Amino acid sequence: MRERKDRDRTFSRRSLTGQVAHSLGMQIVCGEIAEGEVLATEEAASRAHSVSRTAYREAIKVLTAKGLVDSRPKIGTRVRPRDDWNMLDPDVMQWASKLATTTDFADSLFEFRLIIEPEAARLAAEKQLEEKINMIATGLEIMETTEPSTQENLDADLAFHAAILNASGNEFLRSLNHMVDALLIWSFEISSRKEGIRAASVPLHRSVYNCILKRDGNGAKQAMAHLLQSAREDIDQIVLPDNEGDQASANRVGPTQR
Amino acid sequence: MRERKDRDRTFSRRSLTGQVAHSLGMQIVCGEIAEGEVLATEEAASRAHSVSRTAYREAIKVLTAKGLVDSRPKIGTRVRPRDDWNMLDPDVMQWASKLATTTDFADSLFEFRLIIEPEAARLAAEKQLEEKINMIATGLEIMETTEPSTQENLDADLAFHAAILNASGNEFLRSLNHMVDALLIWSFEISSRKEGIRAASVPLHRSVYNCILKRDGNGAKQAMAHLLQSAREDIDQIVLPDNEGDQASANRVGPTQR
DNA sequence: AAACTTTATTAATCATACAATAATGTAAAA
DNA sequence: TTTTACATTATTGTATGATTAATAAAGTTT
Structure with missing residues (x-):
């Protein structure tokens, strides 16, 4: 039921604008284009990407909206300081995950999720929003009845976590679901290198759900x-x-270099 | 020290594109344009806003980047379901705060901040990142030495909370600072209607800082x-x-029904 | 009824021109 | 010499028209 479409919640890469935004965004987040650096002029940059100035400008607007760059006449388009980036934006998140060579990224990530998701689960248990809790069950059941490390299983995992955030009844928490999606996909790709890991987590999901049902x-x-x-x-x-x-060993698990 | 510039971290409203994005974004977030609704064609909409199609399209790209709309040929530009909006985006946050007539918004907000900021303070105390802790002190000192309900005092307040998120040493938490800014400005505007409120909070800020210093x-x-x-x-x-x-007050803790 | 074409509509892309802005250099004034 | 005022110029911002591609919906055939 959950098809590819769900993956498209981040900025679409089908359009030229999307491709340029993706490419530039990735370069910025990965540090290939440094903070404070000024990009080539629209004229030059659009030619470099083999797109019209219009398409290029629209891509820049996307990055601007995510806090990555800032354009001004006579100055150019400058990469904003890292502090201003919207790390919680699903696209930025996904771009950042590509360079997750260091454990720093994984650490920050889990530190953050450990703050958010347990509280979301607690709120879900306390608020008891019936329909939303049912959606948790749906995800869980598919997880329990499909093979680990399959697309379907991953999708169910995404659905489970999204449903918990949703059942928290807090729209700010809910907003994090796209970000969590990006993360889960990232860790899925990492962890599918090793067998048996994902199967073990299913009972843990079950016990979260059981507690919510028990209003605990x-x-x-x-x-x-x-x-x-x-x-x-x-x-x-x-x-x-x-x-x-x-x-060296930490860097061995390199990112997908282009 | 902190001037107006800090307020410009959200999408700039100086350009036509920015104005249109602001206007449309506000209408969408406030529900004037409903979820699922299809906007007028570029041709018509740009004329309605008295801007060129170029400027209008760029505004739409901004909203697309924030998850508010989705454009496709032959379909038009459609408002995406509320679930897909990036509520944590500073601009979206700010737009949403304008319609905060109901207590739902305030409740969701504080519920969220109560999850985030106390943990950020704990992390700051535990990690003891010296320079970053000094920035907390700076904000606090200005708060203690300026008149409540002044611009300077508000700015110091913003700086204090931003510094705590920053001192958590987690870049995802840090990313929330723009959002928290939008909120603080909102509550400043609300609370400045009543005298004396803000002065009382200064000692509470001080005790947060003291605990961090004590590594507690x-x-x-x-x-x-x-x-x-x-x-x-x-x-x-x-x-x-x-x-x-x-x-009404009993249901107050309820979710945002739609 | 199903599968497949066609058509109409709309955004997407491109190319070009001009306007607005602000950094920088230059000359006049103190 | 320093400052002020002004002109220069590079860069993004805005506008317009033309063309292309995507696609939902209507129509056609099987």
Whole structure:
């Protein structure tokens, strides 16, 4: 039921504008274009990307909207300081995840999710918004009845986490679901390198849901925290594979270089 | 020290494109243009706004980047379901705050901040990133030495909260600072209707800082929670001025129904 | 009824021209 | 010499028209 379409919630890459925004956004987030750096003029840059100035400008507007750049006449388009980037924007998030060579990214990520998602689970248990809780069940059931490391299983996982955020009844928390999607897809790609990891997490999902059903707010919160910590350990095992302590091994799991 | 420039971190309203994006974005977030609704064609809409198609299209790209709309040939530009909006985007946040007539908005808001900011304070206390903690002090000192309800005092308040998020050492938390800015400005405008409210909060800020200095993570967390709860009560007093309906106040914690 | 064409509508893209802006250099004035 | 005022110029901002591509909906055939 959940098809590819759900993946399109981030800025569309079908259009030329989308492609340029994606390409430039990635370069900026990955540091290939440094903070404070001024991009080539529209004239030159659009030619470099083989698109019209119009298409290029629209791409820049997209990046501007996400806080990545700022354009001014006579100055040019300058990359804004990292502090101003909207890291919680699903696209920025996804771009950033591509360069997640260091464990820093994974750490910040799980630290953040550990703040957000357990509380969302608690709120879901306390508020008991029936229809929304049913959607959690739906995701969970598919997770339990499909093979781990399949597309369908991942989609169910995404649906589960999105449903929890949604069932928190807080629209700011709900807004994080696109971001969490980007993350889950990232960790799916990482963790599918190693067998058996994902299967183990299904019961943890179940116990989160059970607590919510029982209206056990603190239980749900703890269960979710447990689930995330478990996921973090799995990821750490891979991203930081047998630490002999040197930089090289940490960098070994390189990003998808273009 | 902190001038107007800091207020410009959201999408610039100087350009025509910015004005149109602002106007349309506001209409969408406020529900004047409903979810699922299809906007007029570029041709018509741009004329309605008295701008060129170029400027209008660029505005649409901005809204697309924030998840508010989606354009396709033969379909037109359609307002996406509320679930897809990036509520954490500073601009969207600011637009949404304009329609905060209901307490729902304030409630969701404080619920969210109560999840985020106390944890940020705890992390700041635990990680002890010296330079960043100094920035907290700077904001606090200005708060303590300026008149409440002045621009300077508000700016110091913004700086204080931003510094805490920053000192959490987590870049996702840090990203929330623009959003929190929008909120603080909103509550400043609300609360400045009533005298004396803001002065009372200064000691609460101080105790958050003291806990961070003492490396008391849980203390900092609780102090921040206390600060926010106090702010919430102040706002509630004004937004919901002497509730005549007990029913209404009982349901107050409810979700944003639609 | 189903599958497939066609058509009409709309955004997407391109090319070009001109306007507005602001950094920088230049000359006049103190 | 320093400052002020002014002109220069590079860059984005805005406007317009033309062309292309995508696609939903209507129509046609099987």
